[in-house]
Amino acid sequence: MRPTRKIARQARLASVLALALGLIGFAGPAAFASAAGSASAAGSASVTAPAASRVGWLRLAHLSPNTPAVDVYLYSFGDPSAMIVLKHVTYGTVSAYQAVPVGDYTVAMRGAGAPASSKPVLSSTVDVAAGKAYTVAGLGPASGLRLQVLKDRLTTPRGKALVRVIQASLQQHRVTVTAGSTVIARNLAFSSVTSYQTVTPGTWNVHADGQTSSASDRIQLAAGTIHTLVILDDPGHLAIDNLVDAAGSRVLPDGGAATGFGGTAGVPASSLVPWLVTVAAGLLVSAAGIARLRRSRRAALHAR
Amino acid sequence: MTSPVGRHRHLRPVSRPGAVAVLLCGLLAVGAGACGVAIASQSGRPAVRPAGQPKFVPVPRGKRAPVPQPADSGNVARPTRLIIPSIGVKTRLVRLGVTSSGALQVPDAVVVAGWYTFSPRPGAIGSAVIAGHIDSFLGPGVFFRLRLMKPGERVYVRRADGSLAIFRVTAKHMYLKSRFPTADVYGPAPTAQLRLITCGGTFDSATGHYLSNVVVFATLTR
Numbered sequence: 001m002r003p004t005r006k007i008a009r010q011a012r013l014a015s016v017l018a019l020a021l022g023l024i025g026f027a028g029p030a031a032f033a034s035a036a037g038s039a040s041a042a043g044s045a046s047v048t049a050p051a052a053s054r055v056g057w058l059r060l061a062h063l064s065p066n067t068p069a070v071d072v073y074l075y076s077f078g079d080p081s082a083m084i085v086l087k088h089v090t091y092g093t094v095s096a097y098q099a100v101p102v103g104d105y106t107v108a109m110r111g112a113g114a115p116a117s118s119k120p121v122l123s124s125t126v127d128v129a130a131g132k133a134y135t136v137a138g139l140g141p142a143s144g145l146r147l148q149v150l151k152d153r154l155t156t157p158r159g160k161a162l163v164r165v166i167q168a169s170l171q172q173h174r175v176t177v178t179a180g181s182t183v184i185a186r187n188l189a190f191s192s193v194t195s196y197q198t199v200t201p202g203t204w205n206v207h208a209d210g211q212t213s214s215a216s217d218r219i220q221l222a223a224g225t226i227h228t229l230v231i232l233d234d235p236g237h238l239a240i241d242n243l244v245d246a247a248g249s250r251v252l253p254d255g256g257a258a259t260g261f262g263g264t265a266g267v268p269a270s271s272l273v274p275w276l277v278t279v280a281a282g283l284l285v286s287a288a289g290i291a292r293l294r295r296s297r298r299a300a301l302h303a304r
Numbered sequence: 305m306t307s308p309v310g311r312h313r314h315l316r317p318v319s320r321p322g323a324v325a326v327l328l329c330g331l332l333a334v335g336a337g338a339c340g341v342a343i344a345s346q347s348g349r350p351a352v353r354p355a356g357q358p359k360f361v362p363v364p365r366g367k368r369a370p371v372p373q374p375a376d377s378g379n380v381a382r383p384t385r386l387i388i389p390s391i392g393v394k395t396r397l398v399r400l401g402v403t404s405s406g407a408l409q410v411p412d413a414v415v416v417a418g419w420y421t422f423s424p425r426p427g428a429i430g431s432a433v434i435a436g437h438i439d440s441f442l443g444p445g446v447f448f449r450l451r452l453m454k455p456g457e458r459v460y461v462r463r464a465d466g467s468l469a470i471f472r473v474t475a476k477h478m479y480l481k482s483r484f485p486t487a488d489v490y491g492p493a494p495t496a497q498l499r500l501i502t503c504g505g506t507f508d509s510a511t512g513h514y515l516s517n518v519v520v521f522a523t524l525t526r
Contacts, residue, residue, distance in 0.1 A: 057494045059374070096371050097494045099523065133494045154492050225430070226492055228374075243374040246492035247430025251401075251422040253408035253490065256481030256517040260503030261414070263439040264448065267509065269348025275340030282333025289327025296318040 056128035057097040057152075060107065061137040062089045063168035063191075064145050065233045069112040070121070070138065077104035077125070088112045092168075092232050094135070094243055102128055107136045107147055122147050133246070135228070140191040141170060152245050153196050153226055158252060161221035162196040162245075166230045169238055172210025175231050177240075179204040179221065184229070196226070201250070206240060213238050224248035352439075354449045358392025364460050369427040369469040371526055372496050380428040381463035383419045390457040391449035393417075397461075400435060408501070410435055414445035417500075423490065426461040427469030427524060431493040434461075435501040438514070447502035451476070451518050459498060459522050471498045471522035478504050478518050489519055496524035 060072045069091075074084040083105075086095060089112075104127050108120035124147035126134055133152040140146050156162050165177045165185040177185040180202075185194045201223040207216045208231050215238035221227060225248070230241040364387045372380065383397050400409045400418035411418040417436035424430030437445030459471040479485055489499050498521075505516030 094374050096373050099495065152494065154494060155487065156492060224490075224492055241375055244429045245374070246494040247424045247428070248492035249420065249423040249431070249433065249490040252486050253402050253420075254406040255486075256479070256484040257408045257410060257435050257501045257503070258513055259410050259435055259447065259501060259517070260438040260445070260507070260514045261441045262507040262509065262512065262514070263442045264352035264444055265439070265507030265509075265514070266351030267347070267349040267507075270344045272341055272344050275337045275344055278337030278340060279334050280337075282330050282335075282337055284330070285333060286327055286330030289323055289325075289330050292318050292323035292326055293320070296320040296323050299318060300320070 054102050054130050055099045056102055056130060057133040058100055058105065058107075058126065058128060059095045059097045059133075059135050060086060060089070061094040061135055061230075062091055063094075063166060063230065063232075064138050064140055064142060065091055065168065065170040067091065067138065067142040067145055070109045071112055071114065073108040073110070073116065073120070074098075074100075075106040075108065076100075077106060082116065085116070092230070092241065094137075094230070094241075097133060100128055102130045104128075109138060109147065121145070124149060137166070139166075139168065139193075148193075150193060152228075154246050156224055156226060156248070157198055159201070159223045160198045161201045161223055162226040163199055163221060164196045164228050165194045166228060167192055169210065169231045169233045171233045172213055172231075172238060175208050175210045175238070177209075177229060177231065178207050179219070188231075201225075206242075208238050208240050210238055215240050217242065222247070223250045224252070225250075352444070354444075354452055358390070358449055359394075361387060361389045361392050361394045363387075363389050363458075364462065364468060366462065366466055366468040369463065369467045369524070371524060372427065372429045374429065380425045381465040381467065383426045383432075383434075383461045383469075384464050385462040386417050386434060387460040387462065388453075388457075389460075390454075391452055393446060393449070395436070395446050397434065408433075408435060411437065411446075414440040417446050424496075425463075426471075426498055427463065427467075427496050429494070429496055431490065431497045431499055432461075433490060433499050433501065438503045438518075445502075447500065447518075450500060450502045450520060451478075451504055453500075453520050458525075459500065459520075461498070469496070469498075470525045472525050473520055473522045475521040476518065477521070478516050480505070480516050481513075482515075484517060498522040498524075 069088045072086040072089050073082040076083050106123055106125050108123040110120050126136055126149045133154055135150040135152055137148050138145055139148050153162055163184055167175050167188040167190055170190055173190050174187045176187055184197050199221055201221055203218055203220045206219045217240045219242050226245040228243040228245050232239045232241055385396050387394050395416045398411050398416055398418040400420045403409050414437035417434050420433040423433040426432040436447035438447050439445045453473055453476055455473050457473045461469040500520040502518050503514035504518035505514055507514050
């Protein structure tokens with residue numbers, strides 16, 4: 001009699017445990033599946049397009065005062081047909097930058113209107129690296145014309161502007177250039193180029209002073225911008241040409257942008273485990289309660 | 305050593321109200337646990353992915369902005385509208401600055417994009433920046449489909465003088481905000497370029513922010 005009751009109790013306990021485990025076993029995989037689903041949704045958002053960083057930039061300039069207009073040809077190395085042709089480029093002209101694939105290029109100058117098949121007056125090669133910018137300039141007097149490849153900067157110190165000077169005036173052989181009280185170029189000789197100088201951003205009175213002539217201009221040099229000032233011969237006097245080499249933001253924001261509130265983001269399901277444990281514990285306590293109830297009833301029967 | 309049976313015999317008496325209380329406690333726990341299971345199993349939600357066709361937006365018409373020349377900088381009208389037919393975007397542009405903590409200000413409304421006024425104007429030489437929300441608390445924002453943009457697609461910016469600056473997408477990248485490439489996005493560029501910024505990647509519900517930014521790079525067409 002007693003051993004049977006003991007076995008019955010153990011069986012009851014086992015069935016309660018089995019029920020609890022069964023609940024966990026049933027709901028557990030569902031919770032796991034929903035968590036995995038949201039994880040894969042987040043993972044598939046990490047897309048990256050092929051980078052377009054394998055380009056550099058080239059621009060062409062005619063800065064030789066007594067050289068007549070020219071046609072400028074740009075050839076990709078080994079390709080006899082010109083990639084770009086700029087017709088009738090006159091003194092003082094600087095083209096916009098052209099994005100070109102990384103590689104070697106030849107720049108050739110011919111007299112304006114000369115056939116493309118004719119021998120160039122002048123040519124030079126330039127090796128374009130990824131993300132770099134170059135100015136290929138015809139510099140010097142007509143008798144000593146040369147093509148010079150200038151490396152152009154594309155980064156500024158934080159909160160600063162950069163400026164350099166190209167001295168392309170033949171009338172004034174030496175020119176001093178100032179921005180406010182800052183000397184950017186001192187006695188710069190004809191056909192020479194300064195390196196970039198760091199300047200405090202602002203709108204400056206820029207002066208170019210030669211021996212017998214001078215020029216001035218109000219020029220804004222904003223933070224995050226890079227300029228080249230070209231000193232040119234205007235008939236009878238000097239002129240300052242302000243070229244923007246590159247421009248970025250005047251103020252650099254910190255970090256990324258808070259451009260989302262999550263209304264379309266996946267939300268992982270909260271865990272079922274604590275609740276299943278509560279159910280299992282409740283079942284065990286209930287079972288204990290039932291056992292005690294039976295025992296108390298038996299005790300009452302015995303007492304009668 | 306006493307047998308279990310003998311020990312039982314001496315564990316008397318069991319009070320009936322006590323037993324009932326234990327039983328009720330147990331049933332209460334079962335009920336609470338079952339409710340918890342029911343609620344928790346409904347709490348997850350998959351991410352909303354862009355599906356189907358975007359809203360139809362026609363290609364805008366107007367005078368095309370010229371390529372800016374290095375010597376005539378700074379004379380470009382301010383941007384007023386952004387049109388991206390491939391992802392169904394057509395919005396006015398608000399003006400954005402920086403927040404008191406130095407971060408990029410974002411539009412108050414999730415249905416409009418904004419031009420960062422410390423960046424060059426779209427169509428001028430340099431890297432113009434436009435930002436917009438991927439979503440609100442409830443649903444998609446103006447740049448919900450930005451992540452779907454592909455190289456070669458066009459982006460149109462209408463300016464105050466009515467002209468259109470037309471950009472071609474060159475690249476799209478996703479960056480962790482903790483490793484945001486400030487120089488690449490906001491730094492100087494030698495040609496007229498555009499960056500479109502929104503959020504992406506995993507959403508951190510603890511902070512209420514996405515962990516990454518999606519940035520589309522575009523360049524003015526000739």
